[in-house]
Amino acid sequence: MKRTALFEQHVDAGARIVPFGGFEMPVQYAGILKEHDAVRHRAGLFDLSHMGQFWMTGDMVARWADTLTINAVGTMKPQQARYNIFCNEGGGAHDDTIFYRLEKGWLLVVNAANADKMWKLLNDRRPPHGVELENRHGARALIAIQGPQAAAMLQPHVNVDLAALRYYFCAEGLLENVPVVLARTGYTGEDGFELFLDGADAPMVWNALLRAHAGEGLEPCGLGARDVLRLEAGMPLYGHELTESITPVQAGLKWALKLDKPEFTGKEALEDQLALDHYSRIVGVVMEGRVPAREGYSVWFDGRIAGSIRSGSIAPSVENKNIATALVAPEASAVGTALEVEIRGKKHAAAVVGLPFYKRQK
Amino acid sequence: MSSVQDLLFSKDHEWVRVDGDSATIGITDYAQNALGDIVYVELPKVGATIAQFANIGVIESVKAVSDLFTPISGEVVEVNGALESDPAAVNREPYGAGWLLKIRPSTPDETKSLLSPAEYEKIATE
Numbered sequence: 001m002k003r004t005a006l007f008e009q010h011v012d013a014g015a016r017i018v019p020f021g022g023f024e025m026p027v028q029y030a031g032i033l034k035e036h037d038a039v040r041h042r043a044g045l046f047d048l049s050h051m052g053q054f055w056m057t058g059d060m061v062a063r064w065a066d067t068l069t070i071n072a073v074g075t076m077k078p079q080q081a082r083y084n085i086f087c088n089e090g091g092g093a094h095d096d097t098i099f100y101r102l103e104k105g106w107l108l109v110v111n112a113a114n115a116d117k118m119w120k121l122l123n124d125r126r127p128p129h130g131v132e133l134e135n136r137h138g139a140r141a142l143i144a145i146q147g148p149q150a151a152a153m154l155q156p157h158v159n160v161d162l163a164a165l166r167y168y169f170c171a172e173g174l175l176e177n178v179p180v181v182l183a184r185t186g187y188t189g190e191d192g193f194e195l196f197l198d199g200a201d202a203p204m205v206w207n208a209l210l211r212a213h214a215g216e217g218l219e220p221c222g223l224g225a226r227d228v229l230r231l232e233a234g235m236p237l238y239g240h241e242l243t244e245s246i247t248p249v250q251a252g253l254k255w256a257l258k259l260d261k262p263e264f265t266g267k268e269a270l271e272d273q274l275a276l277d278h279y280s281r282i283v284g285v286v287m288e289g290r291v292p293a294r295e296g297y298s299v300w301f302d303g304r305i306a307g308s309i310r311s312g313s314i315a316p317s318v319e320n321k322n323i324a325t326a327l328v329a330p331e332a333s334a335v336g337t338a339l340e341v342e343i344r345g346k347k348h349a350a351a352v353v354g355l356p357f358y359k360r361q362k
Numbered sequence: 363m364s365s366v367q368d369l370l371f372s373k374d375h376e377w378v379r380v381d382g383d384s385a386t387i388g389i390t391d392y393a394q395n396a397l398g399d400i401v402y403v404e405l406p407k408v409g410a411t412i413a414q415f416a417n418i419g420v421i422e423s424v425k426a427v428s429d430l431f432t433p434i435s436g437e438v439v440e441v442n443g444a445l446e447s448d449p450a451a452v453n454r455e456p457y458g459a460g461w462l463l464k465i466r467p468s469t470p471d472e473t474k475s476l477l478s479p480a481e482y483e484k485i486a487t488e
Binding site: 016027028031032033224228290291292294313314344 | 398402420425427
């Protein structure tokens with residue numbers, strides 16, 4: 001089991017540590033609901049150094065990456081970030097990722113659990129010339145600061161004008177006088193930043209941010225809070241709403257699918273799936289009662305099983321209701337459809353709702 | 363918070379306070395802390411007969427579903443209805459407002475197989 005550069009910080013803060021994606025990661029510090037509240041109303045600090053960071057250089061990177069992904073890479077502007085998905089031939093997802101176009105190359109951030117698979121895939125598919133790959137997984141750190149106060153808290157520590165940094169853009173600069181890539185990206189449904197830096201610098205930066213802003217409500221947050229936040233915001237989590245067999249089309253990510261690209265792995269399968277329009281799909285589900293829906297529970301519609309729950313949680317930002325995602329048959333997928341979720345042998349009323357469950361006020 | 367000195371404990375981290383022909387049951391402070399934020403409690407129905415150490419319900423935190431066991435046998439006479447709207451009371455006051463159910467014990471001898479506060483403390487701090 002690997003540890004991130006911030007492992008000591010987590011243990012010192014009394015975090016509960018769990019294995020995740022091959023790393024010992026903090027699942028919670030003060031408590032999932034308290035941390036959730038900090039991110040929605042103030043700001044939270046996350047260690048995401050378990051995620052894979054690959055550095056790609058060469059004049060062929062964009063053209064090559066466009067053949068492996070469903071979204072466009074070649075049209076990205078300098079300093080832009082873009083969500084993208086690598087699919088298999090059947091259209092299922094190898095991984096969902098973010099590309100960052102930097103001054104001298106491309107940063108690709110992949111899910112921790114998929115990092116080895118993705119590293120192998122990239123190397124297997126690498127063209128003979130024009131693409132160099134460097135695996136920085138574990139050596140580089142990733143700290144996220146997320147929440148309505150994130151920009152105000154981070155600004156005094158960086159030499160970049162954060163007001164000028166737009167959503168899904170990034171900048172290279174200094175954070176506490178050490179080199180950093182700052183991106184206005186995140187996975188919580190709030191404004192915020194992701195900070196890519198050298199692992200050796202991460203503890204100093206983590207401590208400096210917490211020391212300066214704990215009094216204003218900046219809380220260290222674990223993966224437990226992150227999962228609730230992303231679910232409320234309707235963001236897919238690999239292994240739940242996207243898998244090698246659940247395609248981006250099924251996951252409701254058609255917006256990221258650029259069928260005008262000449263060819264890419266999985267394109268034909270995804271086109272066929274769209275044309276046939278008879279696929280089970282990810283929907284938002286709200287439980288009527290107090291019983292939480294959990295991954296794997298059967299979902300019933302019209303007297304038969306129509307699918308299953310993929311993620312579920314209580315949702316403090318959705319009137320404390322129990323929310324979930326489910327993969328259901330098309331006839332059970334329309335917003336407003338009455339469903340039942342089978343929990344410990346009993347059926348509980350639920351309804352299909354539009355995603356996301358939560359959208360921040362801008 | 364009520365004193366734990368008059369409680370008996372199970373190895374499954376439940377407590378029981380026996381008071382004549384009534385016994386109150388809950389989960390320990392150690393258990394609530396290990397579970398994290400509790401969001402739902404499912405308890406047996408009033409009138410149900412439950413057997414010592416049997417699974418009598420579930421307690422759910424944000425992240426997980428855990429089984430609930432009874433430290434002694436008896437008939438359920440009351441469940442804590444306030445937990446329906448405020449399950450977090452189990453986190454705040456596991457030995458007080460966060461109690462789970464009251465039963466009429468059927469086998470008084472069973473308490474001999476339970477742990478004293480000092481014995482439980484050893485398990486919980488291991």
